[in-house]
Amino acid sequence: xxxxxxxxxxxxxxxxxxxxxxxxxLAIGCGNGRISALAAALAKAELDHLETFTRMxxxxxESMRGPNLTDExxxxxxxxxxxxxxxxxxxxxxTVIASNLAKALDMAIVMEADSVAFYAxxxxxxxxxxxxxxxxxxxxxxxxxxxxQEVRNLCAAVFTE
Numbered sequence: 001x002x003x004x005x006x007x008x009x010x011x012x013x014x015x016x017x018x019x020x021x022x023x024x025x026l027a028i029g030c031g032n033g034r035i036s037a038l039a040a041a042l043a044k045a046e047l048d049h050l051e052t053f054t055r056m057x058x059x060x061x062e063s064m065r066g067p068n069l070t071d072e073x074x075x076x077x078x079x080x081x082x083x084x085x086x087x088x089x090x091x092x093x094x095t096v097i098a099s100n101l102a103k104a105l106d107m108a109i110v111m112e113a114d115s116v117a118f119y120a121x122x123x124x125x126x127x128x129x130x131x132x133x134x135x136x137x138x139x140x141x142x143x144x145x146x147x148x149q150e151v152r153n154l155c156a157a158v159f160t161e
Contacts (some may be wrong), residue, residue, distance in 0.1 A: 002123050005133035006066050009057040011077045012137055013050055015115070020046035024106075035104045042108055054108060056133060064129060105152040112145035 020043045027039035058120065069077070116138055123134040 003126065006057065006060060006064055006132040007069065008119070008122050008134050008137065009053050010069050010074065012053045016046045016050040016053060019077050020050065034101045038104055038117065052140060053137065054158065056136060060133070072123060077137060102152070102155055105148060106156060109145065112141055112148055115143060116141045119125045
């Protein structure tokens with residue numbers, strides 16, 4: 001499958017849906033109020049990203065918007081990304097069992113950093129609007145990553161005082 005702005009946006013939208021489901025599940029199942037609140041906020045951020053990426057796709061010139069990926073194409077691409085971005089179940093279990101807010105933030109930071117790396121790799125070799133759109137996706141994800149790192153640093157400062 002040739003990566004274009006349209007294809008990467010469709011993959012990004014699916015990844016945001018999966019990320020939101022992941023964070024919503026973590027919020028419901030963790031049993032720790034602080035982690036639950038963080039996970040709920042992260043789920044909301046994933047929804048915001050989904051809406052942003054949907055608008056970006058709608059703004060593509062019609063000539064650049066291809067058909068929607070088939071379920072099989074989308075699942076294949078999303079599975080590849082999921083393996084690269086979403087944490088292994090064991091990492092999630094450790095975080096939930098420990099009820100450790102810092103670990104939950106670290107897990108979210110790794111997910112965002114891996115997401116940035118995936119999109120940056122997807123942009124390699126592209127130019128024009130394709131490259132511009134993927135650069136905008138990277139910027140969105142980096143902004144979220146920086147926010148998570150700032151929250152993590154604040155938590156570290158609070159827990160060491």
